[in-house]
Amino acid sequence: NAGVTQTPKFQVLKTGQSMTLQCAQDMNHEYMSWYRQDPGMGLRLIHYSVGAGITDQGEVPNGYNVSRSTTEDFPLRLLSAAPSQTSVYFCASSTDRGYLGGTEAFFGQGTRLTVV
Amino acid sequence: KNEVEQSPQNLTAQEGEFITINCSYSVGISALHWLQQHPGGGIVSLFMLSSGKKKHGRLIATINIQEKHSSLHITASHPRDSAVYICAVGLQGGSEKLVFGKGTKLTVNP
Numbered sequence: 001n002a003g004v005t006q007t008p009k010f011q012v013l014k015t016g017q018s019m020t021l022q023c024a025q026d027m028n029h030e031y032m033s034w035y036r037q038d039p040g041m042g043l044r045l046i047h048y049s050v051g052a053g054i055t056d057q058g059e060v061p062n063g064y065n066v067s068r069s070t071t072e073d074f075p076l077r078l079l080s081a082a083p084s085q086t087s088v089y090f091c092a093s094s095t096d097r098g099y100l101g102g103t104e105a106f107f108g109q110g111t112r113l114t115v116v
Numbered sequence: 117k118n119e120v121e122q123s124p125q126n127l128t129a130q131e132g133e134f135i136t137i138n139c140s141y142s143v144g145i146s147a148l149h150w151l152q153q154h155p156g157g158g159i160v161s162l163f164m165l166s167s168g169k170k171k172h173g174r175l176i177a178t179i180n181i182q183e184k185h186s187s188l189h190i191t192a193s194h195p196r197d198s199a200v201y202i203c204a205v206g207l208q209g210g211s212e213k214l215v216f217g218k219g220t221k222l223t224v225n226p
Binding site: 033035040041042043044045048058059090092104105106107108109110 | 118120149151157158159160161164202204213214215216217218219
């Protein structure tokens with residue numbers, strides 16, 4: 001059981017390039033989300049999804065797009081990378097809305113992105 | 117003021133010591149999570165609690181809903197416990213997000 005798998009683990013982009021961070025889970029979780037982690041700050045929610053075909057914005061959505069065509073996958077797209085998007089990105093999933101009723105959250109290993 | 121405050125920010129201990137990390141929050145919550153992040157690694161959920169106390173091995177988490185405070189205790193600490201410990205709360209009332217503290221960096225020396 002792989003849990004939550006993120007790829008790549010490391011990525012360097014040039015300003016203006018686009019890329020997709022992949023996130024997949026094999027636990028049949030409905031709720032998936034993307035966070036960014038910056039030094040001196042807590043994790044911040046970028047986008048989330050409560051099921052296939054349903055996505056919504058979090059706290060810091062600008063510059064990112066998501067889609068949820070299947071229950072398993074929740075890719076995060078950077079449309080035109082900027083140095084301000086240099087961060088560590090985490091994908092997380094839980095069985096339902098999770099944080100409402102309080103269910104365990106499962107996190108991926110993170111993607112360390114540097115934009116130069 | 118952050119909705120979730122952790123203390124201390126950094127903590128250094130000797131192997132075997134009893135460790136306490138604190139988390140205070142200022143909002144109504146449905147649940148509180150304690151997470152562990154090893155250097156360069158992913159994030160692992162340690163506990164999720166909405167009342168009382170939970171224990172797993174050498175780790176104990178408590179929460180006082182009235183005081184809006186939670187503590188994570190580590191008994192007989194070991195160098196492998198060195199990590200960042202993160203407190204996060206699920207907001208009450210239907211919000212979809214977790215609010216995270218900034219984390220407490222724990223270093224346990226042999």
